[in-house]
Amino acid sequence: MSTRGPGRSAFVALSAAIFKGFLRDRGAVFFSLVFPLMFLVLFGGIFTDQDQPKVEVIQVGEVALVDDLPEGADEAFSDTFDVTTSDDLDDALEQVRKGDADVALEQRGDELVAHYTQTEQVKAAITQGTLRAFVDATNVAELAAQTGAEPTYTFEAVAVEDDSLTAIQFVTPGLLGWAVAMSASFGAAATLQGWRQSKLLRRLQLSPVRTGTLVAARIAVTVIVALTQMAIFLGLGSAAFGLSLTGAWWMAVPVVVVGTLCFMSIGLLAGAIAKTTEGAVNMANFFVLPMAFLSGSFFPLDSAPAWLRAVSSVLPLRHLNDGMLDVMVRGESWTAALLPIAILGGFAVVVTFVAARLFRWETT
Amino acid sequence: MPAIVIDDLAKSYGDLSAVDGVSLEVAEGEFLGVLGPNGAGKTTLLEMVEGLRRPDRGTATVLGLPVWPRNAELLPRIGVQLQASSFFERLTAREQIRTFASLYSVPHAAADEWLERVGLVDKADTRVEDLSGGQGQRLSIACALVHDPDVVFLDEPTAALDPQARRNLWDLLSGLNDSGRTVVLTTHYMDEAEVLCDRVAIMDGGRVLRVDSPAALVRTLDAPARITVAPGAVGVEEAQGIAGVDDAHESVDGVVLSTRTPGRVLAVLAERERLDGVRVQAGTLEDVFLDLTGRAYRA
Incomplete structure (x- = not known):
């Protein structure tokens, strides 16, 4: 030009x-x-906002497992669960039934009891799996403390950050x-x-x-x-x-x-x-x-x-x-x-x- | 040297011969009208002379320069207004003419002056889409003239305007060749050609039938004058009996007498006191067209 x-x-x-x-x-x-x-x-x-929304937990009374989580584990726990406390089990169950909360958690002796509904299947699965993992981890930690032996296997998750974008x-x-x-x-x-x-x-x-x-x-x-x-x-x-x-x-x-x-x-x-x-x-x-x-x-x-x-x-x-x-x-x-x-x-x-x-x- | 020389131009579209061997010269400073009904080939002829269309045959020169192929030396010296309103979309009148001015390296001030000359100052900030038909044509003509060209081509500048707007535009058009500028205008309006043009080329079926001044065209025409009197003022039979009357018939306006000696016939009518509502019509370009083609003129 x-x-x-x-x-x-x-x-x-x-x-x-x-x-x-x-x-x-x-x-x-x-x-x-x-x-x-x-x-x-x-x-x-x-x-x-694509992260899974947290699972809403109502903790009824004292739950030692949750209250005394070892360091590190408490962080992971609060990443997954959003905990509120209550003293009224019936009220907590009613909330779960209506969908206002995802799970009600209580401890009966050494037994951890989770009340959930099957309507939210994904959250129910996450709740069960995660809580079981925490219980297992706590058991392992106790056993290790008692016997002085280290667990054979450990697990670590690493995020791959291209993760196809x-x-x-x-x-x-x-x-x-x-x-x-x-x-x-x-x-x-x-x-x-x-x-x-x-x-x-x-x-x-x-x-x-x-x-x-x-x-x-x-x-x-x-x-x-x-x-x-x-x-x-x-x-x-x-x-x-x-x-x-x-x-x-x-x-x-x-x-x-x-x-x-x-x-x-x-x-x-x-x-x-x-x-x-x-x-x-x-x-x-x-x-x-x-x-x-x-x-x-x-x-x-x-x-x-x-x-x-x-x-x-x-x-x-x-x-x-x-x-x-x-x-x-x-x-x-x-x-x-x-x-x-x-x-x-x-x-x-x-x-x-x-x-x-x-x-x-x-x-x- | 003539401003425009057209030599045997011809152009066909398929089987249709749009322009069929037209030769014509236009003198410098002349206002030439190309008159003919729609489809006569006026626009095709004009587009070939402008250099927009390649002729099948023949040549055209403007200001001594060949128009085809596109001649960069010639373009700044000609101004064109095409049939459609060829504007940049959504610009105001002022922006429009300033843009065209810039294409010719003409300063904005000169563009604004033209806006004033065509009476569009109060519409300067109006977008071209919102101008009336007459205003759009004025702007379009101003855009064709903004670089002060020696030769201007206007293709049916008053088409689709109401009679009032047409007459308003005539005032602007009639002065275009005052300063020695050559103007070629196509039109299908007889009256327009008669009022504006020094010479008129009558075109039909792709050919120029005759070129002359409007007055000379009518004068050479062997056409009778028509005298119309109010209904009942004179009977048809009585009228036919008057010496010099070739024919008399009744029309909605009254009785129409055709004669080649209108003076004598009028004198007889006056003598008999039969002049109620009299109207005398000499030959018009319409008669010329009828005479040349053998059929009535329909624009």
């Missing part, structure tokens, strides 16, 4: 005109920014990919069709503006919108939902830029095929929404059947999502983004070429 005065002033003027047109289009702003953010808040909200880590790049795909393709589709319908494209063809300047202005605005989406997603994810970015996350910026170009080309294709502006946007949506499901934007494809994963590997959104996942949250080095960038760039070139071949000046 020319950097001479007129070329630059035309570029700035066109970019400003397109950007204002976007900001004033409530529908476009909603679908490219607000709508995906709603999903982020929804998913982020659902999955942040906590929810927000997975959800943020996926939803961002979908958001970028939507705004880039809708924008390109609506612009191409709208400008063709109003003959604005023809009018611009008769001005001294070069086609390259016009295309550059449209791309610049779409890329700015995409990077804004990225900033908002990452900002909100980190601030509100505990998203933590890994080393080479900045490499997601070129991934998003090339992804934007790729989905602009898909929008151009929709705009070239469709006959009306609404039709063009609908067709872009028809391409993007199923692709979002098949590319793991909303849920991971790890447990999806093999054929589905095979299908998804030919979809550009899958590569946009994977590229961002790799560098943003999986902690891979910046080179991991190079292949997705190449694939997305290839898609952009091929699809743009097809769209250019299908484009007709006249819609009738």
Whole structure:
């Protein structure tokens, strides 16, 4: 593109005109920014609180096992159980029956008795298993103290922290990919069709503006919108939902830029095929929404059947999502983004070429 | 040197011949109207002369420069208004014309001046979607003129406007060629062509049938004048008996007398005191069209 005065002033003027047109289009702003953010808040909200809720225990009277837990064990115990005390067994049982508490605990001599209901089967199982473990552990500790012998086996649990990504880590790049795909393709589709319908494209063809300047202005605005989406997603994810970015996350910026170009080309294709502006946007949506499901934007494809994963590997959104996942949250080095960038760039070139071949000046 | 030279331009869409061998010259500073019914090929002709469409045959030069392929040297010197309102969506009138000004490296101040000249200052902050039809056309014309082009093409600028808005726009259009600017305008309104244009090219079926000034077109026309008198003022038979009357018939308006000697017929009617509600109509462009094509003009 020319950097001479007129070329630059035309570029700035066109970019400003397109950007204002976007900001004033409530529908476009909603679908490219607000709508995906709603999903982020929804998913982020659902999955942040994904720890099992604690089991509510009513301790009736003295329960030595609970009161005299050895150090270390008391912490583990309070991680699982939320203990309140009561002196009234009948009242405690009534609470369990009504579901206000999960288990009532009393000690009869050396026997620990847990009263629970079968309606909450998971909690009942946790309660039984955990309490039995505590009883066993206490027994072992007593025996060890009496005999001086150490237990033969010990057990330790270690959390594996990729653990194929906590929810927000997975959800943020996926939803961002979908958001970028939507705004880039809708924008390109609506612009191409709208400008063709109003003959604005023809009018611009008769001005001294070069086609390259016009295309550059449209791309610049779409890329700015995409990077804004990225900033908002990452900002909100980190601030509100505990998203933590890994080393080479900045490499997601070129991934998003090339992804934007790729989905602009898909929008151009929709705009070239469709006959009306609404039709063009609908067709872009028809391409993007199923692709979002098949590319793991909303849920991971790890447990999806093999054929589905095979299908998804030919979809550009899958590569946009994977590229961002790799560098943003999986902690891979910046080179991991190079292949997705190449694939997305290839898609952009091929699809743009097809769209250019299908484009007709006249819609009738 | 003529501002525009059109030589044997032709364009077909499939079997349909939209423009079929049109040759035409437009002088510098001239206001030329291309008049014809819908589907006559006016827009296709104009788009070929603007350089938007590749002709199947023939050439067009504007200001001595070929228009096809896209000629970057020529574009800053021509202004175009296309049939649709070709605006950037959701911009205000002021933003719109300033954007177009920037495409031609014209400063904002000049753009604002044009807004004033077309009477849209109080609509400067109105979005283009909220402008009335007439206001939109004014803005569209201002956008075509913002870089002060030597040649302006206006494609049916008054189409779809109500009669009042059309007349308002005429005031703006009529002064466009005052400073030596060449203007080409297509229209399907006879009266518009008659009022605005120095010369009119009458077009039908992809061909230009005749080009001349409106007055000369009517003058060369061998068409009778029509004298209409109020119903009952004169009988049809009596009217047919008047010397010089070629034909007389009754219409809803009264009795219509066709004559090539309207002066003498009027004198006879006056003598007999039969002039109630008299109306005299000389030949119009409509008659010219009828004469040229053998069928009535339907816009």
